[in-house]
Amino acid sequence: xxxxxxxxxxxxxxxxxxxxxxxxxxxxxxxxxxxxxxxxxxxxxxxxxxxxxxxxxxxxxxxxxxxxxxxxxxxxxxxxxxxxxxxxxxxxxxxxxxxxxxxxxxxxxxxxxxxxxxxxxxxxxxxxxxxxxxxxxxxxxxxxxxxxxxxxxxxxxxxxxxxxxxxxxxxxxxxxxxxxxxxxxxxxxxxxxxxxxxxxxxxxxxxxxxxxxxxxxxxxxxxxxxxxxxxxxxxxxxxxxxxxxxxxxxxxxxxxxxxxxxxxxxxxxxxxxxxxxxxxxxxxxxxxxxxxxxxxxxxxxxxxxxxxxxxxxxxxxxxxxxxxxxxxxxxxxxxxxxxxxxxxxxxxxxxxxxxxxxxxxxxxxxxxxxxxxxxxxxxxxxxxxxxxxxxxxxxxxxxxxxxxxxxxxxxxxxxxxxxxxxxxxxxxxxxxxxxxxxxxxxxxxxxxxxxxxxxxxxxxxxxxxxxxxxxxxxxxxxxxxxxxxxxxxxx
Amino acid sequence: xxxxxxxxxxxxxxxxxxxxxxxxxxxxxxxxxxxxxxxxxxxxxxxxxxxxxxxxxxxxxxxxxxxxxxxxxxxxxxxxxxxxxxxxxxxxxxxxxxxxxxxxxxxxxxxxxxxxxxxxxxxxxxxxxxxxxxxxxxxxxxxxxxxxxxxxxxxxxxxxxxxxxxxxxxxxxxxxxxxxxxxxxxxxxxxxxxxxxxxxxxxxxxxxxxxxxxxxxxxxxxxxxxxxxxxxxxxxxxxxxxxxxxxxxxxxxxxxxxxxxxxxxxxxxxxxxxxxxxxxxxxxxxxxxxxxxxxxxxxxxxxxxxxxxxxxxxxxxxxxxxxxxxxxxxxxxxxxxxxxxxxxxxxxxxxxxxxxxxxxxxxxxxxxxxxxxxxxxxxxxxxxxxxxxxxxx
Numbered sequence: 001x002x003x004x005x006x007x008x009x010x011x012x013x014x015x016x017x018x019x020x021x022x023x024x025x026x027x028x029x030x031x032x033x034x035x036x037x038x039x040x041x042x043x044x045x046x047x048x049x050x051x052x053x054x055x056x057x058x059x060x061x062x063x064x065x066x067x068x069x070x071x072x073x074x075x076x077x078x079x080x081x082x083x084x085x086x087x088x089x090x091x092x093x094x095x096x097x098x099x100x101x102x103x104x105x106x107x108x109x110x111x112x113x114x115x116x117x118x119x120x121x122x123x124x125x126x127x128x129x130x131x132x133x134x135x136x137x138x139x140x141x142x143x144x145x146x147x148x149x150x151x152x153x154x155x156x157x158x159x160x161x162x163x164x165x166x167x168x169x170x171x172x173x174x175x176x177x178x179x180x181x182x183x184x185x186x187x188x189x190x191x192x193x194x195x196x197x198x199x200x201x202x203x204x205x206x207x208x209x210x211x212x213x214x215x216x217x218x219x220x221x222x223x224x225x226x227x228x229x230x231x232x233x234x235x236x237x238x239x240x241x242x243x244x245x246x247x248x249x250x251x252x253x254x255x256x257x258x259x260x261x262x263x264x265x266x267x268x269x270x271x272x273x274x275x276x277x278x279x280x281x282x283x284x285x286x287x288x289x290x291x292x293x294x295x296x297x298x299x300x301x302x303x304x305x306x307x308x309x310x311x312x313x314x315x316x317x318x319x320x321x322x323x324x325x326x327x328x329x330x331x332x333x334x335x336x337x338x339x340x341x342x343x344x345x346x347x348x349x350x351x352x353x354x355x356x357x358x359x360x361x362x363x364x365x366x367x368x369x370x371x372x373x374x375x376x377x378x379x380x381x382x383x384x385x386x387x388x389x390x391x392x393x394x395x396x397x398x399x400x401x402x403x404x405x406x407x408x409x410x411x412x413x414x415x416x417x418x419x420x421x422x423x424x425x426x427x428x429x430x431x432x433x434x435x436x437x438x439x440x441x442x443x444x445x446x447x448x449x450x451x452x453x454x455x456x457x458x459x460x461x462x463x464x465x466x467x468x469x470x471x472x473x474x475x476x477x478x479x480x481x482x483x484x485x486x487x488x489x490x491x
Numbered sequence: 492x493x494x495x496x497x498x499x500x501x502x503x504x505x506x507x508x509x510x511x512x513x514x515x516x517x518x519x520x521x522x523x524x525x526x527x528x529x530x531x532x533x534x535x536x537x538x539x540x541x542x543x544x545x546x547x548x549x550x551x552x553x554x555x556x557x558x559x560x561x562x563x564x565x566x567x568x569x570x571x572x573x574x575x576x577x578x579x580x581x582x583x584x585x586x587x588x589x590x591x592x593x594x595x596x597x598x599x600x601x602x603x604x605x606x607x608x609x610x611x612x613x614x615x616x617x618x619x620x621x622x623x624x625x626x627x628x629x630x631x632x633x634x635x636x637x638x639x640x641x642x643x644x645x646x647x648x649x650x651x652x653x654x655x656x657x658x659x660x661x662x663x664x665x666x667x668x669x670x671x672x673x674x675x676x677x678x679x680x681x682x683x684x685x686x687x688x689x690x691x692x693x694x695x696x697x698x699x700x701x702x703x704x705x706x707x708x709x710x711x712x713x714x715x716x717x718x719x720x721x722x723x724x725x726x727x728x729x730x731x732x733x734x735x736x737x738x739x740x741x742x743x744x745x746x747x748x749x750x751x752x753x754x755x756x757x758x759x760x761x762x763x764x765x766x767x768x769x770x771x772x773x774x775x776x777x778x779x780x781x782x783x784x785x786x787x788x789x790x791x792x793x794x795x796x797x798x799x800x801x802x803x804x805x806x807x808x809x810x811x812x813x814x815x816x817x818x819x820x821x822x823x824x825x826x827x828x829x830x831x832x833x834x835x836x837x838x839x840x841x842x843x844x845x846x847x848x849x850x851x852x853x854x855x856x857x858x859x860x861x862x863x864x865x866x867x868x869x870x871x872x873x874x875x876x877x878x879x880x881x882x883x884x
Contacts, residue, residue: 004619004793007723007757044771063719069761073716073768082718084735088772091739349818350771478810485817 011063021059021072021079024089028053029431036431037471042092043346043434044074047475095350096434100361103407105354106368107148108159108381109175111136112168113373117199117235121265121294124388125163135168136373143399144371145179149186150403156183159219160196161381163373166203169210172196176214195219199233200247201240208254218251220244222262222284224270224277232267248284262286266293266317268308274321278335282328288336291321293462295382311458315465326473329483336487340470343463344488346435347470356380358437358463360421364394365412375399379412382441394441415440418450426454432467492869493847494576496596500554503569509589511598511639512547516582520546527643529571529586532556542570548588550580571595585643587636598640604649605845608637610668611656616686617726618712620753620797622788625656634664641668641675652682659689666698673704680706684751687711688730690737700744708747708777711738714758716768724757742775749778755797759804766811770818779815780843781808783826786874794875802831802879809833829864831877837863844868858882 028038028048036053039045048056048067055061056077061068063079071077075085113134115125126134148156158179160172176194183192195217211218222244223232229241251260262284264270264277274291281289293314321337328335342355356363364379371377375398378384383394394415396406419438421427427436442459443452454460474481512529518539520528525545532542533552542549546568551557554572569590573580577597580586585599599606610633614625637653644651651672659665672681681704690696690709699707711734714724718731741748750769754762762781769779783801784790790797801808808824813835815822824836825843832840842849842865851866858864860883867876 004617004726004789005723007719010723010728011719069717069719070764072718073761073764081722082732082735084732087739088735092772350774482813482817485814489818 021061021063021077023057023059024075024078024085026076027429027431027433031468031471035475037468038076039431039434040075040089041434042075042089042096042350044092045347045431045471046070046074046076047471092350096352099352099354100366102153102155104151104366104369105153105155106157106159106356107144107151108161108368108370109136109141109144109165110161110370110373110384111163111165111171111175113163114167115163115199116167116201117164117233117240119233121232121267124385131168134163134373136171136371137375138171138174140371140373140375140399141171141175142178143375144377145175145182147371147377147399147403147406149179149182149190154188154191155193156190157193157195160194160198161370162197164199164202165196166198166207169207172216173210176210176216180214193217198247199240199244200251201235201243203247203250208250211251212254218255218260220248220260220262221264222248222280223264223267224273225280228269228273228277229280231269232265245284252285257285263290264292266291266309266314271309271313271317274317275324278321278324278328282333282335287334288338288341289321289325290338291318292339295385311461311465315462318466319469322469322473326480326483330479340466340484341487341490343435343466343470344484348485348488355437357439357442358435360419360427360433360436360438361416362419362438362440364415364441365396365407366416369396369406371399377401377406379415380441382445386441386445391445393444415444415450419443419452424451426460430464432464435467436463492850493579494574495847496594497574497576498593499574499595500572501569501590501593502557502572503590505590507569507590509587509591510547511585511587511636511643513643514550514580514582514584514586518543529588531580531582544568550586552578583645585640598636599644600847601645603846605652606648606650607652607654607845608640609655610634610637610653610658610665611660613660614655614657614686615660615688615727616657616730618789619724619726619757619793620755620784620788620790622785622790623654623656624788631661631664634661634668637668638671641671644676644679646676646678648676648679650680650682651676652684654684657686657689658683659685659695662689662695663698666695666702669699669704669707670702673702673707677705681708682749683707683709685709685711686725686730686734687737687741687748688733690740691733693740696737696740696744696746700741700746708749709741710749710751710780712751712753713738713765713769713773714752715761716765717761720757720761738773738776742773747777749780750776751780751782753782753784754799754801754804754808755784756799757796759799759807762804762807762811763814766814770814770820774818774820776820778821778823780823780825781811782824782843784871784875785826785848785868786870787868791874798875800831800877800879801827802877805831805833809835812836812839826865826868826871828866828877828880829860830858830881830883831879841865852876852880854880854882856882857884859884 025041026038028036031037036048037045038048052067075089078085113124113126114128118127128134148158165172183189197219200220223229226241230238233240248260278289322340325335325337342353345351345353354367356367359367368380370381370384372384377396377398379394379396387395393411396409396412419440421433421436421438427433439459440450443449447453474484514531515528516531522545526547528546529548529550530546531550535556548568549570551572583601587596587598611630612626612628715721721731722728738748812822822839824840827840829837829840844865848869849866850869850872855861
């Protein structure tokens, strides 16, 4: 039998054992006192202890070190044994940005500002019977439909918002029917879908029939158990919870159980109740929850709601909630936290789920665009809330403008460019940049700066904390790593 | 284990060239076609006074047929007396008969769904666990024979495989063979086993893709996410990069690719990381196969640096499968008995061992899951298998 060569022959050929290697683009950030997280340009990560990191950066890591082998396999370094790193990284980065070329997919129509709820944290709604003043007109709607259908994206989702969009049901019908008809006349019809963001308080059989007929999905608000929900979301009769719950059941029966999802908002009153809120979602048959902080816009600021708790308090709420959800899964309940799942998809796969707040280039305009009730066009939902406070920086124009004019708006393009995290001060050095996003509207609102001073930014504080928490939890336990892999891949 | 090739005793002219013949048991087979048939005689009918003439060859089950009935040896075709090993031979099978070396090779069996065609013994790898050790010999006649075989195979053949050695060493000859397979057997799926390195050349990968074979899949081994380990296992420096580039090129051109990982002592330490690497970098490949060792060829010589009891790595195997399953890849476990894997991978375990070398242990007779279990390579039964084989009851 012929001779086989030992592995030392291959490890020493053609590079020598003094490990001559090149660093590929990567960044590192301290995870805790004894560990660093390093990420490559495609968002893959590795946790290293300080001596290993120092040796690696100093080109002194021996090729026989297990960390060396992993760093090479994950394309943090390149040596004579393999030159595939840059090519594989390029494929992964290209995959990550692939969706950008499609341009805007989510088109939000604000049908009315009127609402029969009077939630103190709401950004925009009005208690008014004046349809003229706060409802979208047919003429504006037609122009907005034409704009939505002229996006290059093959998948167009039209979302109805308010106020309470079902208070302007006639306009919803008009838009769904018109958009559907016009779509069939396109040379390449879009994959067109609809969703209505509603509190479900005023929905009736006629409306449900329509949703069934045209596949309109439902997105509703559920803040937690009855007392909390009704406190957060007052309406005359104080029966918001009862109406929401019976609405959810009704919608599921008519449209199917996956056709309704719910969003929660965290208020000061929510802070001690994270388990109760999650239990409420569980008992209402949801498969997950999106633990969301208050946005610093609109009435939330006016009523001092936003400043009612700080980032640290919210993060404790979030951490407790996430740990509770992990525990639920350990007991065999398939339930997830959607914000974590979104980030995990960016950490553990090459796909960008396209969540507007965690995109870079920023998701404003590119991820979603808003057609307001009065015909103005904003770059995001937050942009219109900022406008309600008197700051119209992110107004792209009006529905009378052409698609090209709206999306080449100078301020918009400047905001995208200045906030692009990869080249933004501090983000550029941050290991978490591949998982994070640019939020120029938030930072403009808070700091009058598209990019933002990151050490004063709650956006940055909040996300840094969550990134570190997700990495630590995965590192501590194989069960959590497997659970997070599943979340990442079904996001 | 079925014996597929070996010596036979031959009576007849030694001047005849080796050739491929299709087996028939029909004594009255039309004369016009007899030249391409080997007549298989399992018993001598009473009325038969002489061996029918005109057949390409005659295969006798027993030598006594010649003495007992005084059958003459036809002048135009040789007579081969088959040892008992070939009792499985049946109508429609294809054999290669070589008068000079007095040998038979069973090339194609109708009854099996997995017929592999060996194209060469030459290889640019020298894998530690090669089951078909390479020989540096001039054997391009195997390629010529494969072209002929493709013209002979029944049109309803479900699947064939091209194997080696390294089939792509023929370069354009290999491309022509795949094109011939598509032209002659358009409904037959084709599995090629290759180390993929030839496809690092864009042009070569493009040529294979441009044939547009409707159901071609190239099975390519990637033994580690660590280039040093991969190069060591295949005993060839630089193999890792060329194989990876080959996989990328094939997928870029839209050819189906299966990644094959043999699990042994050298690949096991990074098995999970390798699957993570695949899930992150090669998500677009069509199938990943995690395979147990066949105890033959080089594996026997290197058993001390290869063997690890599958029972002892069952958790790593579960995790490797879990990684690939979670990202939505198609994954299969081959050559692992159900009693040595965790229950969570039973769904991925396939019965993948070719029938001619597939066996079970006596203890398996009582096992409830035997029908679902892939069993053993005959060589595993002979030389090495898990210490933890236990029937389910």
